[in-house]
Amino acid sequence: MSAAIGASEAAIGGRVMLGELDRFCRAALAAVGADAPTVDAAARAMLHGTRHGVDSHGVRLLPHYVTVLNEGRVNRRPTLAVSRENGATASLDADHAHGALAAYVGMERATEIAAANGIGAVSIRNSSHFGPAGAFALAAAEKGMIGVVLCNSDSFVRLHDGAARFHGTNPIACAVPFAGERPWLLDMATSAVPYNRVQLYRSLGRELPEAVASDGAGRDTTDAEAVEMLAPVGAAFGFKGAGLAGMVEIFSAILSGMAPGFDILPMGGPDLATPRGLGAFVMAVRPDAFVGREVFEAGMRRYVEGLRASPPRPGSRVMAPGDREWAEAARREATGAPVDPETMKEFQELAKRYGLASPAIEIGGT
Amino acid sequence: MSAAIGASEAAIGGRVMLGELDRFCRAALAAVGADAPTVDAAARAMLHGTRHGVDSHGVRLLPHYVTVLNEGRVNRRPTLAVSRENGATASLDADHAHGALAAYVGMERATEIAAANGIGAVSIRNSSHFGPAGAFALAAAEKGMIGVVLCNSDSFVRLHDGAARFHGTNPIACAVPFAGERPWLLDMATSAVPYNRVQLYRSLGRELPEAVASDGAGRDTTDAEAVEMLAPVGAAFGFKGAGLAGMVEIFSAILSGMAPGFDILPMGGPDLATPRGLGAFVMAVRPDAFVGREVFEAGMRRYVEGLRASPPRPGSRVMAPGDREWAEAARREATGAPVDPETMKEFQELAKRYGLASPAIEIGGT
Numbered sequence: 001m002s003a004a005i006g007a008s009e010a011a012i013g014g015r016v017m018l019g020e021l022d023r024f025c026r027a028a029l030a031a032v033g034a035d036a037p038t039v040d041a042a043a044r045a046m047l048h049g050t051r052h053g054v055d056s057h058g059v060r061l062l063p064h065y066v067t068v069l070n071e072g073r074v075n076r077r078p079t080l081a082v083s084r085e086n087g088a089t090a091s092l093d094a095d096h097a098h099g100a101l102a103a104y105v106g107m108e109r110a111t112e113i114a115a116a117n118g119i120g121a122v123s124i125r126n127s128s129h130f131g132p133a134g135a136f137a138l139a140a141a142e143k144g145m146i147g148v149v150l151c152n153s154d155s156f157v158r159l160h161d162g163a164a165r166f167h168g169t170n171p172i173a174c175a176v177p178f179a180g181e182r183p184w185l186l187d188m189a190t191s192a193v194p195y196n197r198v199q200l201y202r203s204l205g206r207e208l209p210e211a212v213a214s215d216g217a218g219r220d221t222t223d224a225e226a227v228e229m230l231a232p233v234g235a236a237f238g239f240k241g242a243g244l245a246g247m248v249e250i251f252s253a254i255l256s257g258m259a260p261g262f263d264i265l266p267m268g269g270p271d272l273a274t275p276r277g278l279g280a281f282v283m284a285v286r287p288d289a290f291v292g293r294e295v296f297e298a299g300m301r302r303y304v305e306g307l308r309a310s311p312p313r314p315g316s317r318v319m320a321p322g323d324r325e326w327a328e329a330a331r332r333e334a335t336g337a338p339v340d341p342e343t344m345k346e347f348q349e350l351a352k353r354y355g356l357a358s359p360a361i362e363i364g365g366t
Numbered sequence: 367m368s369a370a371i372g373a374s375e376a377a378i379g380g381r382v383m384l385g386e387l388d389r390f391c392r393a394a395l396a397a398v399g400a401d402a403p404t405v406d407a408a409a410r411a412m413l414h415g416t417r418h419g420v421d422s423h424g425v426r427l428l429p430h431y432v433t434v435l436n437e438g439r440v441n442r443r444p445t446l447a448v449s450r451e452n453g454a455t456a457s458l459d460a461d462h463a464h465g466a467l468a469a470y471v472g473m474e475r476a477t478e479i480a481a482a483n484g485i486g487a488v489s490i491r492n493s494s495h496f497g498p499a500g501a502f503a504l505a506a507a508e509k510g511m512i513g514v515v516l517c518n519s520d521s522f523v524r525l526h527d528g529a530a531r532f533h534g535t536n537p538i539a540c541a542v543p544f545a546g547e548r549p550w551l552l553d554m555a556t557s558a559v560p561y562n563r564v565q566l567y568r569s570l571g572r573e574l575p576e577a578v579a580s581d582g583a584g585r586d587t588t589d590a591e592a593v594e595m596l597a598p599v600g601a602a603f604g605f606k607g608a609g610l611a612g613m614v615e616i617f618s619a620i621l622s623g624m625a626p627g628f629d630i631l632p633m634g635g636p637d638l639a640t641p642r643g644l645g646a647f648v649m650a651v652r653p654d655a656f657v658g659r660e661v662f663e664a665g666m667r668r669y670v671e672g673l674r675a676s677p678p679r680p681g682s683r684v685m686a687p688g689d690r691e692w693a694e695a696a697r698r699e700a701t702g703a704p705v706d707p708e709t710m711k712e713f714q715e716l717a718k719r720y721g722l723a724s725p726a727i728e729i730g731g732t
Contacts, residue, residue, distance in 0.1 A: 086655040087483025088454030117453025121485045123656040146616075159673065161682035166673065174613045184616065186609040193603065209602045218679045235601035236575045237559065243552040243687045244610075246673070247540045250512075250550065254665035257657040262672055289452040290489040291623040299620035306628055307525065307532065307612070313584045316527035321609045 013344050014361035015336035021059050022047050024347060024359045028062055031354035032069045035077045037105075038098050045100035048135035050337045053328035054187070056196035057132035059339065063346040064129075064267075065098065071272040074098050074128045080105050088117040091256070092124045096275040099130025103149065103280055107136045110284040111143050118289030124280040125256040129153075129267055133173035134187030134325075136282060141175035141183040146285040149173040150248045151278070155262040157191045157230045157245060160238035163218025165229045168261040169194065170248035175322075178300035185322030190245040191230040192238075198227045211235045251281040336362045379710050380727035381702035387425050388413050390713060390725045394428055397720035398435045401443045403471075404464050411466035414501035416703045419694035420553070422562035423498035425705065429712040430495075430633075431464065437638040440464050440494045446471050454483040457622070458490045462641040465496025469515065469646055473502045476650040477509050484655030490646040491622040495519070495633055499539035500553030500691075502648060507541035507549040512651040515539040516614045517644070521628040523557045523596045523611060526604035529584025531595045534627040535560065536614035541688075544666035551688030556611040557596040558604075564593045577601045617647040702728045 025043040034042070042065055050058030068074045078097035082090050090109055094102035106122040113120025130136070133149040140147025153168030169189040176184040192212035201208050201224040208222045212235075215221045216228040232241030253260050256279030265276045287296040304320050312318050339347070339359070351358040391409040400408070408431055416424030434440045444463035448456050456475055460468035472488040479486025496502070499515040506513025519534030535555040542550040558578035567574050567590040574588045578601075581587045582594040598607030619626050622645030631642045653662040670686050678684050705713070705725070717724040 084656065086652075088486075089484030089652075089655045091656050117483065118455030119485060119487045120454075121651070146621075159676050159684045161678050161684050163677045163679045166676045172610075176616050184612070186613055188606045188609055190606075192600075211601070212603075218677070233600050233603055233606050234558075235577070237578075237599055239687075240554045240599050243554055244538075246550070246669075246687060247552055249669060250542050250666070254662060254669055255512075255651075255653060255656045257661045257665065260665070260669045260672060263668070285487070285621075286452070286455075287621060289455045290450065290457050290621045295623045296620060299623065299626070300616070302629070303612075303615060303620055303626045306626060310525050310532045311529045311584070312527050313529045318525045318527050321605075321612060 012361075012364055013339050013341040015363040016339050016359045017336040017362055018047060018051055018333060020359050020362075021050060021337065021339075024351075024356065025059060025062050027356045028066055028350050028354060029069070031356060032066050033076045034069055034098070038069075038076065038078070038101050041101035041104045042098045042131075044104070045131040045135045048138065049132040051329045051332055052132075052134070052325035053332070054132050054134070054325070055338075056194055058337070060343045061129075061131060063343075063350060066350060068128070068272050069098070073272050073275055075275070082109060088113050088119055089121045089123070092122050094124055094127040096126050096128060096277075099128045099151075099278060099280070100135070102127040103130045103136040103151075103282060104139060106280065106282045107139045107147060107149070107284065110282050111140055111145055114145055114284040114286045114289075119283065119285050121281065121283040123256040124282065125258055125277070126275065127278045127280055128276055129278070130280065132187060133171040134175065134185055137173040137175035137187070138183060138185060140284040141177040141185070143284075144177055144286070146177070146287060147173070147175045148283040148285070149280070150251045151280040152249045152252045152261045153278070154264050154266045156195060157232055157242075158214055158218055160232055160234070160242045162242075163214070166262060167232070167242065167245035167249060169230070170245040170252075170261070172244065172248060176300065178304070179297045181304070182326045183322060184300070184304065184320055185325060190233055190241050190248060192233045192235070192241065193230060195230060198224050198230070253279040255279070255281060378727075378730055379705050379707040381729040382705050382725045383702040383728055384413060384417055384699060386725050386728075387416060387703065387705070390717075390722065391425060391428050393722045394432055394716050394720060395435070397722060398432050399442045400435055400464070404435075404442065404444070404467050407467035407470045408464045408497075410470070411497040411501045414504065415498040417695045417698055418498075418500070418691035419698070420498050420500070420691070421704070422560055424703070426709045427495075427497060429709075429716060432716060434494070434638050435464070439638050439641055441641070448475060454479055454486055456486075456488045458488050460490055460493040462492050462494060462643075465494040465517075465644060465646070466501070468493040469496045469502040469517075469648060470505060472646065472648045473505045473513060473515070473650065476648050477506050477511055480511055480650040480652045480655075485649065485651050487647065487649040489622040490648065491624055491643075492641065493644045493646055494642055495644070496646065498553060499537040500541065500551055503539040503541035503553070504549060504551060506650040507543040507551070509650075510543050510652075512543070512653060513539070513541045514649040514651070515646070516617045517646040518615045518618045518627045519644070520630050520632045522561060523598055523608075524580055524584055526598055526600070526608045528608075529580070532628060533598070533608065533611035533615060535596070536611040536618075536627070538610065538614060542666065544670070545663045547670070548692045549688060550666070550670060550686055551691060554599075556599055556607050556614060558599045558601070558607065559596060561596060564590050564596070619645040621645070621647060
């Protein structure tokens with residue numbers, strides 16, 4: 001007993017097996033009163049992030065999700081409803097569900113539509129933070145379809161010539177299935193770097209790369225401590241990153257009747273009780289609606305093999321989008337995922353509060 | 367007579383009215399035996415580029431198009447055929463048509479499908495160079511729909527960690543209509559810069575920006591003379607640009623059963639007789655399939671006005687995608703478009719060869 005309290009007071013990080021993390025996420029979400037579909041979707045999305053090395057969108061989000069389910073921002077028992085079905089499109093009112101539930105349900109509907117129509121697009125309204133966009137694109141790929149996911153978020157990225165936060169990190173995800181391999185998988189923010197990179201460099205005392213972040217006046221800075229906003233991807237050609245962020249904003253927020261990122265409540269609070277009203281856009285495309293399955297498979301094979309055979313720059317290695325993630329997933333499935341000390345401490349607090357067993361650390365230290 | 371020959375030998379550039387450029391493009395395309403739909407589509411696309419200041423994809427392409435129509439790469443009298451209709455998708459075999467004809471016909475079909483189904487996607491095969499992607503996205507916006515256009519091209523852009531040409535400049539275009547204004551219009555290559563920027567800097571003897579182009583070994587270079595390939599957009603985060611280029615490649619080439627960019631004949635020859643077999647992907651989305659038209663209009667208004675009101679960096683001005691192009695179009699509709707001396711010389715040669723009146727120069731010098 002005293003040992004357990006001791007561990008809670010001075011938590012250390014370590015590697016934890018994925019199954020153990022999944023168990024703990026589900027237990028904590030259920031403990032806060034989330035219904036079974038919410039528990040399942042939120043855990044599945046977080047494990048996608050953690051499994052593939054996208055730790056910013058992995059299990060470290062659990063304490064935040066528990067808080068917003070508790071405080072009321074996110075509906076623990078939502079009733080999701082599809083409306084406005086127009087042949088190959090639908091609108092999904094997520095009833096302020098956890099964003100992962102909204103996105104999985106939306107993509108499920110998109111794949112059903114695409115099965116009959118070749119393509120299916122679903123606009124999602126009244127949603128919330130969904131975690132890793134790639135998780136929902138992958139859900140389409142697991143059914144043999146191309147999945148595309150777009151979502152905006154609260155303002156944290158300046159415009160190309162801007163000096164204030166405007167767009168969110170507005171991700172674009174695309175998953176393309178092909179035979180004999182895990183899918184081609186792109187999951188990218190339209191900002192130059194993710195904010196967690198800034199946080200990491202702060203804690204390490206390292207200088208940021210040039211032209212990825214700005215101070216409060218919009219001036220470029222490499223001082224992680226001074227960062228007040230991110231730059232759009234593209235450096236001197238950041239109008240491209242800002243333009244892509246705008247496309248994401250229009251498809252996810254405007255097309256769903258939700259507010260643009262600069263009008264939504266920040267993810268981090270202080271208000272954790274009011275629903276944020278996020279939008280998202282998910283699309284499934286059936287390759288064999290356009291071309292014979294064998295032709296598509298041969299084309300993907302030729303393309304990806306050509307990519308992997310493209311000569312690298314000295315000291316580098318070319319990889320297809322997803323290659324790094326699949327390799328990391330294999331490692332983590334075998335040896336567990338690193339959980340940083342701060343997240344482990346929060347897990348132990350959750351365990352204590354809800355009477356759960358803390359995640360068992362496989363190997364100490366991270 | 368001697369004056370005309372003199373002008374041909376020492377052509378000077380100048381501003382030419384858009385109507386006069388349109389007349390000349392149509393006359394030259396008809397003279398080489400292109401059918402009426404080809405003439406119309408190719409002229410319309412080139413004038414889109416020239417009208418909006420995208421001169422790399424404007425009337426300077428006319429001599430190239432005349433050549434490839436003459437040599438046989440592009441079919442002067444194609445029979446375009448739609449097949450594989452699956453509810454909301456279709457495949458268009460363009461019969462080696464001019465790419466602009468293929469793209470306009472494809473987008474026309476996509477908007478017809480979207481009118482009935484909310485969304486419509488058309489995969490185009492056996493196409494050729496289509497010019498400015500934004501022209502075809504705009505064709506959807508002119509019908510009140512969001513248009514998306516993706517197309518690959520021959521290899522000229524290295525991978526993020528690559529040292530060889532791999533992707534083309536693979537553009538992404540998106541046009542979003544809303545009341546009372548010209549559409550929001552994004553038309554961007556997924557390379558850091560367009561190749562014509564390199565050519566321009568060569569002729570000016572100027573240094574390129576950092577990290578936008580590489581020499582034959584894939585090393586970054588700012589020497590325009592040494593450039594053998596472009597970098598993907600994103601600088602230190604060029605895996606994002608390369609990933610987007612890959613998404614474009616998959617949607618345009620692989621989904622249409624065409625070859626990836628590294629397997630297609632280069633645009634510039636020497637073989638100008640063999641069809642290149644380009645693919646493209648066009649999609650139309652009807653906003654009122656997802657949300658009430660008034661809600662969508664109000665959302666776009668709020669978003670774009672918020673963007674234009676976002677504080678600029680010192681000495682800069684924030685603009686929505688398309689703002690610069692619409693302003694340039696207004697200027698050029700009033701005072702004509704600049705035609706550089708080299709292009710004017712080629713026009714005069716075409717005029718002589720086919721017995722056409724050369725474009726009348728409104729104001730000499732460019």
